[in-house]
Each structure stands twice: as structure tokens, then as C-alpha cells.
Amino acid sequence: MATNEPGTAPKSLGEKLTSIPKIVLYVILAVTASAALFPSVELPTKPSAATIDLFASLMSLPEGSTVIVQSDWTNSSRGESAGAMEALMRILIRKKVKFALMSVADPNAPRVARDALRRINLELEAAGETPYKKWEDYVELGYFPNAEGTGNAMAENLRTAWAGKKDQGPNGMTDVFQSPVLQDIQRIENVQMMINIHASDTLNRLIERIGRRCPLASMCTGVMGPETLVYYTSKQIVGASVGLNGVVELESLMERGIDPDISDKDAQDLKNPVQAKGRPKIEGFTGKKNYARGMQYYLSLHSALTLMILAVVIGNIGTFLSRRKSA
Amino acid sequence: MNLFAQAVPPPPSFWNAPHGSNELWLRIGIAFSLGLGLIVAFLFLPTKARKPIVATATFLAGGFWVLYYLWPTPEARGPRDIPEGFFEGVGFWISDAVPIVAGFANIINAFIIGLGIYSLIRVNIHRIKRGQKDWMFSALLIASLITMVVFGYWDWNMKKNDPTVVENWTFVQLTSDLLFDGMFQVMESAMFSIIAFFILSAAYRAFRIRSIEATILLAAALVVMLSLMGALVHWWDGQVSTMAGWESDHFANNFRLSEMANWISANLRTPGIRAIEFGVGLGALAMGLRLWLSLERGGINR
DSSP, X not given: OOOOOGGGSOOOHHHHHHOOOHHHHHHHXXXXXXXXXXXXXXOOOOOXXXXXXXXXXXXXXXXXXXXXXXXXXXXXXXXXXXXXXXXXXXHHHHTTOEEEEEESSOTTHHHHHHHHHHHHHHHHHHTTOOOOOBTTTEEEEEEOSOHHHHHHHHHHOHHHHTTTOEEEETTEEEEGGGSTTTTTOOSGGGSSOEEEEESSTHHHHHHHHTTTTSOEEEEEOTTTHHHHHHHHHTTSSSEEEEHHHHHHHHHHHHHHOEESSOOHHHHTSTTSOEEOTTSOOBOOOTTSOOSOHHHHHHHHHXXXXXXXXXXXXXXXXXXXXXHHHHO | OOTTOOSSSOOOOTTOOXXXXXXXXXXXXXXXXXXXXHHHHHHHSOHHHHXXXXXXXXXXXXXXXXXXHHXXXXXXXXTTOOOOHHHHHHHHHHHHHHXXXXXXXXXXXXXXXXXXXXXXXXXXXXXXXXXXXXXXXXXXXXXXXXXXXXXXXXXXXXXXXXXXXXXXXXXHHHHHHIIIIIIIHHHHHHHHHHHHHHHHHHXXXXXXXXXXXXXXXXXXXXXXXXXXOHHHHHHHHHHHXXXXXXXXXXXXXXXXXXXXXXXXXXXXXXXXXXXXXXXXXXXXXXXXXXXXXXXXXXXXXX
């Protein structure tokens, strides 16, 4: 008489749904996320209050003023941070805001930031516009190996904290405080804003040390988002863009601008400005390249999240069917 | 004597010398030799004698920062401001000292990076010498380290001395770019992208409805995940608003995906994170006190 051995019994639907091999999931993810990079589509997005405030703060910077960009990301978070860096650079360059570039998180960060800026400059050259010039428009301060001490020193005396820092001027390596970027900066209070692009908790160090003296803004990865938004809700930072979603939101704001008086219905149309109650009306950069790296990766994010939700749902359906069968 | 005379331009004193001068290099050399001598002397001390020295140095170093946070320091101070009385004098002294002490900390941190590299080289050369298992990976690591340092420094030095090098790519620059941008950066991106696969696999296997708590967690996670898809949020919110007749105070607006995600963020996630951060802060304070007062066991206090 033939009997079914326990190990050879055919799997039920529930068991099949709960035991999809890892490799199948991996292949589906790799194929869907990669394939989604190729089509050039502009997906709609609804900017969050934190991103709108970041955009409004950046757009309110006076022309010719100086900000500090603390670039604390490397290619490990390129998917999110590179888009954030590039969007920030586009805004600062279009607003003619000078900036000092520094890093505290990783020794690789300065070169990664430099590469991102080079890409933007090449883009400007290709569009027949003037690239941002080192020394005149921005200076590089390099890597500071101690975030806490550096933050304290900058808060107390920016001139002493950065004493001895040199960058390539017209006559060779020169003290950065002789540059047009920093010549009028005596202390941290003279800096219009400090923007931290980060994939770790370097923003906390800044809030603790510099937050009272200079407006801070964050462009963080999705992982750092929940922690960062705590400081946004307590108004310790003026705005934040979180993860790839934040980058796309910022790109969308750069394209559409914001309007406090536009109705919900009109704001639903992607050609109209984004509704931003209680904030000033700000025009976008119409006709410029606004949708860039963020939007390029956005379909991939959609496909990866859809796959993850489907995987969770399928797993739970399988569990439910298995339990019902065994009951 | 002004110990903190590094202001710009620095007035000449025993503690400084013109940038790039032989005198400065001589002083750096003497200071380095003295420091090295102190370390060697410290190594020959018996353990019992080391403990009070380490405890005193730790207390003084930590004490400065405690003083910095507790003692009132001048706000928005101008270059011509003069302190009045003892309390303001100490406040001004602390304020002047912070960048200098931070400079010490930067140098010590840079030395820690150097120490890490030394340790890495020592361990891996030891493995190569003994021909231990996978010694070829150690050899590759040492070769990569040397190549990256040589070409990185060479490239930096060329650019520093001749800015036109940026426009005229040389063999050195090409090699440096190939190593950093073409290999290291790409490998770093690839390594971290692997996390996505593990997250997907873990979500599929572990995110199951097994209890009320798990169900609530799953529902909240699903709303947050859905809210990260801008196209879906745009469509969903549009549908809800249409149902609500585009009235801004309609009850149905609470079911917009963006509203639900914001509610979860503002009322569940943010307070939760604040509570965790508060706990972590208290723990860090307790740990800091133990380290500052050399009460923590381990290291020299074993």
C-alpha cells in the first residue's frame, strides 16, 4: 500500500506562499529595481511640510550670502544623498549663494562632495551657463576628524576653529578667510544657514553646539528621517528633506514653487504651485533642470516598495491559509 | 603669557612661528620628540603608577568640557570686548580655549585613525608572514592600502602645487580617479545596496500577523510604506478630496494617506523616538560620569 512520507507530501498553497526561496525574491527585486531606472517618467509627489520649509528657507537666502554645507555622506547612501546634494547645489548656485564645504563624518566625504559639485558644474557648462568657481563662489575646508570638538570650536570662534585652513586661490594655496566666501564672516552668527547632508547622527552634534547661533537644516537619509524629524517638530531645524522621497519633493518644489493661497483642487494639478499655507509665495525655477537624480530613482523606489508590500501580504496570506488548514 | 595666541594673525610668541618656516618645523620636531619620549616613559611605568596619571588626565580633559557647558561664556562676542571681573574673565578664557582644545581633540582623533592603520598593517603582515588561511586577502589589503595612499597623496600634491592639473589629466590623476571613483566608490555602493535584499527577505519572513501588537505594527508600517510612494499618495489623496467635495474641513480628509502617515509620525513615532533619545541621553550621562571619574572598570582600571 502506498503511503505519503512526511517529507514528500505535496505542499499546500499556504506552505508554498510562506516558503518562496530567497533567491527568487532577490532576482525579482534586482530585476524590478534595475529595470525601473531606465524609463524617464515624472511621477507626482506631495511635498511634506518639512521639505516645504527647507525649500522656503533656502529660497529666502540673500544673493551673495554665505552658508556652510556640511557634507557627511559617502557613496554608501548615494541613492538618497547624491540627489540631495545635487538639488542643494542647484538651488545655491541659482540663488548665487556662496558656500563653505566641510565634512566631519567620513574622510571620504569631501571627495564625494567634490565629485557631486563637479557633476553640477559640468551640467552648467553643457547648458551654456557659468560654472561655480572655487575660491570665488565656494571653498573646501576638508575633513574634521572630531565632530563634537569642531562644533564647539565653530560655535565659540569660527576664525580660530578654521585657522590654518587653506584652499586653492588665484595665487596658490591661501587662507580660506581671504576668499570672497569667508572674508566677511567673523563668527558663526554671520553665516546665513548651515545645511547638513547626512547619513548618520552628525546633525545632533550641530544642534547641541551650533543650533542656538545659526539656522540649521537637514537633508538626511530615510533611515535618519524619524530621528531628524523630532528636531523639525521642535523647531530646532528650519526644514528637512528625508530620504529619496524628500529629494523628489525638493525637485518638485524647485519645478513648481509654492503658493499659500492656491486651493487644494488647483494644487492637485502638477503644473500649478504646491499649496503651502502660512508661507510666502515662491516661484520655481521654470525652464531649468529641476527633476534630476531624485526623480530618476523614484520609479525604482516605487517598484521596490510595491514588491516589499506584496511580499509581506503574500507571506501573511500563506500563514493564514496554513493556520486554517491545521485548525 | 597668552597660551591661546592662535588668533589670526597670530602674535609672535614662544608657542608659534611663521607658517612653513624652519623654526616652526624645529618646534614641531621638538614637541613630537618630547611627546614620543613621554609615551615611552609611560610604557616603562608600573601599572599602579599609570592609573593616577590616566585618571588625572581624563579628569582634566573632561573637566574642561564640563566647565564649558556649566560656566557662562560670552554670546556674540566682538574682538574688542574685554571681560569684567573674575567670572567673566573665566568665561572669556574658556571661550578662547575651546577652539584650541578642539584642535587637540582633532589631532588625537587623527592619531586614532593612524593607530587603526598601524594595527591593520600589523595584523595583516603577521598573517602574511605566517602564511595563515586566506593570507592572500591580507596581501591584497596591504597592496590596496599602499596604492591608494601613494596615488591619493601624489594626486593631491600635484593639484596643490599646480591647479591647472585639474584641466590636464595625468597618469597620476587617472589612476587616483580609477582607484577612488572607479573601484572604491562603486564597491561601497554595491556593498550597501545588498541591505535592500536582506530587508526584503526579512520583511517577507518575519512580518507576520501573529498577535494584536504585530497587527497594529504591520498596519502602521503599511501606511508608512504606502505614504513613501508619491504617485500613490497623489492619487489616493486626490480621490479622498474628490469624495470630500474639496472641502478642507471635511471629515473624510482624515483618510488621506498623507494625513494618516503624518498622524503616525507626529503622535506615535516622534514621541517614541523622543523617549528613546531621553533614555539614551541619561545612559550617556551616567556612562560619561563613570568614565570622567575613572570609575568604569576595564582598560587601566582592570
